[in-house]
Amino acid sequence: MRPKIRVSAIIILVTLILAAWQLSYTWRYVKMSPEKKELIPKSALKKLRDKAIRLGLDLQGGMHIVLEVDVSKLTEDERKGARDRALEILRNRIDQFGVSEPSIAKQSANRIVIQLPGVVDRVRAKELIGRTAQLEFRLIEKGETTDEILKKIDELVYKKQLGEAEDTLEVFENPLLSLFYRRRIAERDITLFNEYLNIDGVSQIIPTDDELLWSKPAEIEGERYLEPLLVKKKVCLKGDAIVDARAAIGTPKNPVGSRVDLTMTTQARRKWARITGANVGRRIAIVLDGIVQSAPVVIERIAGGKSMIEMGASPFKEAQDLALIIRSGALPAPVKIVEERSVGPSLGIDSIKSGVRSMYIGGIAVLLFMIIYYAACGALADFILFFNILFLLAILSGFSATLTLPGIAGIVLVIGAGVDANVLIFERIREELAAGKTTRAAIDAGFRRAFRTIIDANVTTFLIAIILYYFGRGPIKGFGITLAIGITVNIFTAMVMTKLVLDFIASKGIKKISI
């Protein structure tokens, strides 16, 4: 018996040291002050952080987004790797977004998961992520042609309304043109405007090589107005013509307005010079994702490959983001947010607090119960339970698993069910004692008989935990892994630690144990 006890003791000691070592990273990371985090080298900090227990987004707050890459409009060939290219571009954009530990990963064939922990400007993040950033330079239809077309549509709509009206006095002239104010249309009238455009015969009036695009909304006298523009379908230059985009301050119309300066590739420069040279006096639309960002008039031929997006009174930050989006390139296909879960930091802190509180309360209840019910052996089970939690946390951090709120629930559950293995052993020993066996024989028989039951009973729960890990989403994955590790640790501590202590007691020839 003695050498066996020694072997067990050594195993336990080594495991304990390893666990404590593993957890020391978390301890150091959590205890480190923000100032000190600034001081130590970034690589060292990253190393420490990677080895520390990570908090899930539901606990530290943040944003979880699942994007779907819409490949429906791509050819078979373009589809290949579309998601991976989108992933790279999004990574570029997010890296410059300024979140401490962003994570971007593929999910299924055309889904991408983005996680932005901490305090996130959600509107801005979505703006940055969601934009395809398909940049196009396109000629705008001549002013007079546009006016003529609008007039024709106006007449057609008026005629149509006259034909349908019961009381012709209620129909006013210029139904379409009267919507305009300084060539723009108020945001609230856009639905009506679009209704008019959908009337039969209107589409024939618009030239086939033109299409109607909207400008960005601009605020005039407290209301938002958009300019409808007839833009040529033919694209003069695309986003790949741009080598650099930088935000700057000052536009021709507004000395404090923000702008984005675009620099073109050598190849595009020549083309740009030719296009601008041939279209002096006309407007060119800079279109991003189907919205006209800016529609400057060409004053002269531009040879240097420069262009500019005027942002008007928009904040400088917006110009910076636009520049970033253009710089990082266009996504191969539009992306759509199909799932989003955002948790504010205060809710996350609430969750941690109440999660930890429930852990204390539940834990203490179990500890007390065990001592009352099993006396000294109950205290032993409690003592071992403490190591259970220690090992569980150590392995969690070793796997760089994430601690989520359901994960905390998993720990609490492991506390509750964790005594099970010990309960099985103790109950067996009690039975053997009641059958009149000596302490030593009872302990041996108790362990032997309980062992198989413990394994059988825990394997099933373990298998379920694995299913939860594989099929669950985010926080539930955390629950699954916590459960799986917890079960393994439970078996280990019961079969090695409990056994060691009881074997030791038995070897000392103690006649009566308190169980």
Next chain:
Amino acid sequence: MIAIFKNPKFNFIGIQRYTFALSGALIIAGIVSLVLHHGPKYGIDFTGGSIVELHFDQEVKVSDIREKLSEIGLQDAIIQAEKGINHNYLIRTIPKEGVGDEIAKLFSPTPIVEREELVGPSISEGFRQKAFLVVLLGMLVILIYVSIRFTFRFGVTAVIALIHDVLITIGIFSLLDKEFNTAIIAALLTIIGYSINDSIVLSDRVRENLKILRKSPFSEIINTSINQTLSRTIITSLTTIFVLLAIFLFGGRVIHDFALAMLIGVVVGTYSSIFIVAALVVEWEKISPSRTTRR
């Protein structure tokens, strides 16, 4: 020494008429509730949709919120004051990107968006299909494992008991008008894992007793085994219930329903392991005796 039961000799098999009736009643009550509610009350995980939780500085009337929402065409939203938290409101709408900030902007002073969740239709459809399959997979895994370690017959009865546990839990959830989401599916799976535990401990004992008490009738062996494992079953369930109660009462609202589902499941699972599984095995044995017991 404290013991809940000192050498218990309850006749569990004898009262199966009542326990079957009780289980049947619980299952039927749940099914009736499900029919009346037109199926489980699915959360946005399964229906798709957006949920926004807003925190206001002062008291706001639900009718006022609805009025504001109708300005942006969301008058059909479900608005709910969050219990226990001051001035927090949950708004559930159709799936709409950025709806949280859109709604927040309608009010002044602007409330804080505490939480925003959006589940698009393609995602919720995936969750719906997967949820059922995963629960099925869980049961299948258990059926296979138990069949290998014990007998196929015991595997089947154990899985029937699991279906019983899951059905009753779903039923009670429907009766309480609680929402069904992916976390609840996780709870159901965990219930499956825990409930089978007790059954396995029992059948381990039955297997052992079949060798020791060869002469006794089968139903008596089963009954003895239940009594022998009773203390352990009750103690483990009690400690698990302690901690689940702690999560349920103090774990915060995010995890409240998850803990509730687990609580119901553990109680029902313990009950079914003691009263249902063994009774089913005995019944089956009566109808067609297996080789092990004829021997």
